[in-house]
Amino acid sequence: MDIYKDFTFKDNDIPKYIQVANYIKSLIDKRKIKEGDKLPTIRELSKKLGVNNVTIVSAYNKLKSEGYAYQKVGSGSYAKRKEVASNFRKEYSNALKKISMGDLTDVIDFTGETTGEVLFPIDDLKGIINEVLERDGANALLSDNRNGYTNLIYTINKVFWNNKLNDEDIIIISGAQQGIDIASKGILNINDNIIVEKPTYVGALSVFKWRKVNLFEVPIDEDGINLNKFEKILQKNEIKCFYTMSYFQNPTGVSYSIEKKKRILDLAEIYDFYIIEDDYLSELIYENSLEYVPFKWLDKNDRVIYIKSFSKIFLPGIRLGYLVAPEVFSETLQNSKHNTDITTSSLMQRALELYISSNKWKKNIKNLNDEYIKRYTHLKTILDSEFKDMLTYNDPKGGLNFYITLKDEFKINTKELFIKLRKKNVYITPGAMFFTSQNDGQDSFRIAFYQTDKEKIEKGMKILKEELILAKELRYDKLN
Amino acid sequence: MDIYKDFTFKDNDIPKYIQVANYIKSLIDKRKIKEGDKLPTIRELSKKLGVNNVTIVSAYNKLKSEGYAYQKVGSGSYAKRKEVASNFRKEYSNALKKISMGDLTDVIDFTGETTGEVLFPIDDLKGIINEVLERDGANALLSDNRNGYTNLIYTINKVFWNNKLNDEDIIIISGAQQGIDIASKGILNINDNIIVEKPTYVGALSVFKWRKVNLFEVPIDEDGINLNKFEKILQKNEIKCFYTMSYFQNPTGVSYSIEKKKRILDLAEIYDFYIIEDDYLSELIYENSLEYVPFKWLDKNDRVIYIKSFSKIFLPGIRLGYLVAPEVFSETLQNSKHNTDITTSSLMQRALELYISSNKWKKNIKNLNDEYIKRYTHLKTILDSEFKDMLTYNDPKGGLNFYITLKDEFKINTKELFIKLRKKNVYITPGAMFFTSQNDGQDSFRIAFYQTDKEKIEKGMKILKEELILAKELRYDKLN
Numbered sequence: 030m031d032i033y034k035d036f037t038f039k040d041n042d043i044p045k046y047i048q049v050a051n052y053i054k055s056l057i058d059k060r061k062i063k064e065g066d067k068l069p070t071i072r073e074l075s076k077k078l079g080v081n082n083v084t085i086v087s088a089y090n091k092l093k094s095e096g097y098a099y100q101k102v103g104s105g106s107y108a109k110r111k112e113v114a115s116n117f118r119k120e121y122s123n124a125l126k127k128i129s130m131g132d133l134t135d136v137i138d139f140t141g142e143t144t145g146e147v148l149f150p151i152d153d154l155k156g157i158i159n160e161v162l163e164r165d166g167a168n169a170l171l172s173d174n175r176n177g178y179t180n181l182i183y184t185i186n187k188v189f190w191n192n193k194l195n196d197e198d199i200i201i202i203s204g205a206q207q208g209i210d211i212a213s214k215g216i217l218n219i220n221d222n223i224i225v226e227k228p229t230y231v232g233a234l235s236v237f238k239w240r241k242v243n244l245f246e247v248p249i250d251e252d253g254i255n256l257n258k259f260e261k262i263l264q265k266n267e268i269k270c271f272y273t274m275s276y277f278q279n280p281t282g283v284s285y286s287i288e289k290k291k292r293i294l295d296l297a298e299i300y301d302f303y304i305i306e307d308d309y310l311s312e313l314i315y316e317n318s319l320e321y322v323p324f325k326w327l328d329k330n331d332r333v334i335y336i337k338s339f340s341k342i343f344l345p346g347i348r349l350g351y352l353v354a355p356e357v358f359s360e361t362l363q364n365s366k367h368n369t370d371i372t373t374s375s376l377m378q379r380a381l382e383l384y385i386s387s388n389k390w391k392k393n394i395k396n397l398n399d400e401y402i403k404r405y406t407h408l409k410t411i412l413d414s415e416f417k418d419m420l421t422y423n424d425p426k427g428g429l430n431f432y433i434t435l436k437d438e439f440k441i442n443t444k445e446l447f448i449k450l451r452k453k454n455v456y457i458t459p460g461a462m463f464f465t466s467q468n469d470g471q472d473s474f475r476i477a478f479y480q481t482d483k484e485k486i487e488k489g490m491k492i493l494k495e496e497l498i499l500a501k502e503l504r505y506d507k508l509n
Numbered sequence: 510m511d512i513y514k515d516f517t518f519k520d521n522d523i524p525k526y527i528q529v530a531n532y533i534k535s536l537i538d539k540r541k542i543k544e545g546d547k548l549p550t551i552r553e554l555s556k557k558l559g560v561n562n563v564t565i566v567s568a569y570n571k572l573k574s575e576g577y578a579y580q581k582v583g584s585g586s587y588a589k590r591k592e593v594a595s596n597f598r599k600e601y602s603n604a605l606k607k608i609s610m611g612d613l614t615d616v617i618d619f620t621g622e623t624t625g626e627v628l629f630p631i632d633d634l635k636g637i638i639n640e641v642l643e644r645d646g647a648n649a650l651l652s653d654n655r656n657g658y659t660n661l662i663y664t665i666n667k668v669f670w671n672n673k674l675n676d677e678d679i680i681i682i683s684g685a686q687q688g689i690d691i692a693s694k695g696i697l698n699i700n701d702n703i704i705v706e707k708p709t710y711v712g713a714l715s716v717f718k719w720r721k722v723n724l725f726e727v728p729i730d731e732d733g734i735n736l737n738k739f740e741k742i743l744q745k746n747e748i749k750c751f752y753t754m755s756y757f758q759n760p761t762g763v764s765y766s767i768e769k770k771k772r773i774l775d776l777a778e779i780y781d782f783y784i785i786e787d788d789y790l791s792e793l794i795y796e797n798s799l800e801y802v803p804f805k806w807l808d809k810n811d812r813v814i815y816i817k818s819f820s821k822i823f824l825p826g827i828r829l830g831y832l833v834a835p836e837v838f839s840e841t842l843q844n845s846k847h848n849t850d851i852t853t854s855s856l857m858q859r860a861l862e863l864y865i866s867s868n869k870w871k872k873n874i875k876n877l878n879d880e881y882i883k884r885y886t887h888l889k890t891i892l893d894s895e896f897k898d899m900l901t902y903n904d905p906k907g908g909l910n911f912y913i914t915l916k917d918e919f920k921i922n923t924k925e926l927f928i929k930l931r932k933k934n935v936y937i938t939p940g941a942m943f944f945t946s947q948n949d950g951q952d953s954f955r956i957a958f959y960q961t962d963k964e965k966i967e968k969g970m971k972i973l974k975e976e977l978i979l980a981k982e983l984r985y986d987k988l989n
Contacts, residue, residue: 147647
């Protein structure tokens with residue numbers, strides 16, 4: 030079927046190239062042209078629509094400038110649409126959706142993305158919610174400040190920042206994902222250049238792709254991003270911002286050295302870019318050699334947009350976090366939050382405030398550390414004793430994940446490994462989930478111990494080992 | 510100071526026009542060039558930077574295509590930035606912020622934007638939250654479905670839609686503002702054309718402006734948008750969507766006639782656009798002559814994105830609502846929600862579900878109707894008896910607002926009126942707040958009775974009357 034046959038020029042007031050571009054846009058939006066489809070050549074389409082070549086060239090340029098098409102050198106123009114989950118991403122997320130909705134007792138979730146297990150004492154929650162309702166009455170429901178509950182902002186500044194921040198620069202957000210979205214809408218525009226770690230958190234990649242910015246991916250070394258490659262990109266491109274997870278980078282588990290953080294902050298000043306620091310898990314440090322010094326503490330030139338998540342360390346399902354804006358973006362980011370959802374639910378903010386300002390917060394963080402360090406040590410011991418020949422990993426020294434790379438002899442595409450393990454009720458996250466290209470991360474996967482106690486860890490790792498040995502044998506059989 | 514003096518070409522690999530455009534973008538982002546500032550002429554800038562005219566023309570075109578500049582015919586190019594609150598908008602929002610944070614007892618808030626008064630029985634809330642925590646334990650905190658709490662989606666479909674929707678097309682959102690943001694990110698792109706009512710909700714305008722779409726404003730008649738003007742725009746432009754509040758349009762209070770809704774749905778099919786229906790208050794209908802039939806009920810061709818807010822009719826400060834997606838956008842909008850904040854807080858979703866599925870919901874809506882109809886009738890009586898010579902209004906027959914237009918003899922710029930009334934602790938919303946141009950709506954203002962009981966209505970209207978008479982006398986004195 031010729032999808033261009035219905036096209037007619039409707040209005041002489043609108044330049045022809047705009048009408049052509051709009052028609053193609055509508056075909057892309059309606060999925061009549063699919064992501065990655067080749068667009069007709071200039072010559073073909075000009076002939077088909079009875080216009081000259083320049084009209085089609087201009088139309089294609091317009092599509093490119095609006096993020097609807099891209100050019101492959103020597104091969105023509107291709108359609109681009111808002112990010113659509115690839116087949117495997119869909120399969121992965123459907124699998125998790127399915128297990129989330131069922132009984133999780135027999136599931137071994139190494140993805141850490143379900144929330145069947147809650148370490149938070151539910152009676153504590155009942156207690157603080159009732160205390161807030163008792164204390165504040167109907168006010169508990171009301172927003173007293175557009176940036177978030179005033180006392181929560183005050184308490185965050187006092188308890189976590191020693192009052193070194195301006196209260197006005199703190200914005201309460203509905204979780205870190207919202208923080209990334211708000212920052213993205215507030216400071217990024219279409220075709221802006223940004224640098225991300227490679228691999229990185231897929232939820233951030235999605236936000237940036239929807240914003241239609243240009244992503245530069247820079248590999249991670251043991252102590253943070255590869256500075257050599259980082260600087261080369263800065264020299265060649267006007268970079269608007271750098272998105273980083275400074276502690277237990279997701280998925281690699283890498284934490285930045287202080288030197289590297291300082292150097293990146295210097296570069297931010299020299300090359301005039303901003304740093305989005307996603308601090309999602311820094312409360313869970315298991316080894317003294319790792320010190321907590323986020324970019325934001327070292328930030329002398331107000332270059333850091335700091336995003337803090339409480340999802341994993343307070344209550345899952347209660348979407349709460351905060352963002353610290355550099356003064357220059359403070360108003361913009363407040364407006365961005367306001368346009369996004371006006372404000373975050375007041376009741377839960379009040380509950381969190383009461384929780385932090387009482388001793389319960391500290392106690393809970395200690396409990397979480399006590400439990401997760403056990404799992405971390407246990408899993409590490411198993412990896413070191415049972416998997417030495419099969420894989421390598423970088424010791425995160427904290428957090429909730431190990432990032433595994435298979436050794437040559439035991440290599441299997443980890444998407445396949447996911448499918449094999451799923452049949453045995455064990456779920457891992459294949460490396461490909463953390464890259465923009467599905468061809469990266471084939472030999473890697475992430476193991477999270479957020480939802481697996483010692484018993485599940487043992488059971489799951491046993492099944493993983495069997496599967497890796499089996500895969501090796503199968504390959505060996507094929508070769509012979 | 511010459512802001513272009515620091516500019517140098519950094520890299521021969523990047524076309525010169527792109528380097529120039531990026532430099533100007535960075536000046537705009539850093540506020541060194543302000544919104545509305547005239548950019549240098551082509552000739553000036555090409556001379557200054559030592560490049561030829563074509564480079565500057567291309568750079569300016571790039572800026573325009575990315576929404577960083579606009580052209581005034583015969584006058585050159587001007588800078589455009591993400592929407593920044595104008596001075597008055599800032600003044601208005603600061604005033605509200607200030608009163609929200611203080612004691613509201615003596616404040617007469619006709620803006621309806623504070624939430625000092627909560628009609629919702631706080632003990633009911635305690636009851637349902639504890640019931641949910643008792644019943645679900647730790648699960649109360651967990652998300653069992655990416656689109657929202659499964660039982661809430663089920664209950665919404667059953668109770669409000671007679672099971673006529675697909676559960677999969679319902680997405681729980683953190684309030685209507687988020688619904689507009691999600692729809693905007695999901696289906697709109699830079700430079701897309703959309704139609705909005707004139708005047709309209711400023712929170713929607715902000716979202717659309719941040720998305721850098723082209724807004725076409727069409728005036729409102731007594732039974733909805735002016736169809737004549739609406740169709741003329743459709744004939745001349747490829748329109749992507751139409752944003753409408755079908756009941757008690759904010760601020761005019763107008764509700765659409767069924768005929769008009771049907772015609773607009775037909776036009777949506779003919780001209781291939783989608784309707785974003787923002788249904789924020791339709792539970793409050795005070796006259797039988799007004800029937801509840803939203804666009805979505807009449808929607809045979811799956812053209813409507815329906816957004817429902819519960820903020821005003823359930824609990825203020827608890828950001829909850831839902832969105833119904835047309836099948837074609839169902840996945841896109843689910844992803845858009847997920848990228849925005851993963852999911853809405855589970856506990857409050859469970860509380861709302863329990864509230865709706867019990868009889869409490871119906872009872873609460875009845876109570877709200879009983880109270881607000883009293884205020885509505887009372888305010889209408891005052892307007893008809895005391896203000897007949899001074900103003901006109903359109904009877905909303907429901908909702909929470911009257912939209913007032915001053916008669917010639919009593920005309921005063923309503924921004925000035927706002928400032929005069931504020932001194933007497935009475936707050937109104939000037940018409941200018943609902944237009945893209947601050948020059949519109951000068952003679953109009955909105956009075957909301959959401960936060961004013963009968964006594965406050967009487968007191969406030971008395972002060973308003975005195976002020977209008979005073980303003981008239983002052984003007985009379987000046988003329989003589």
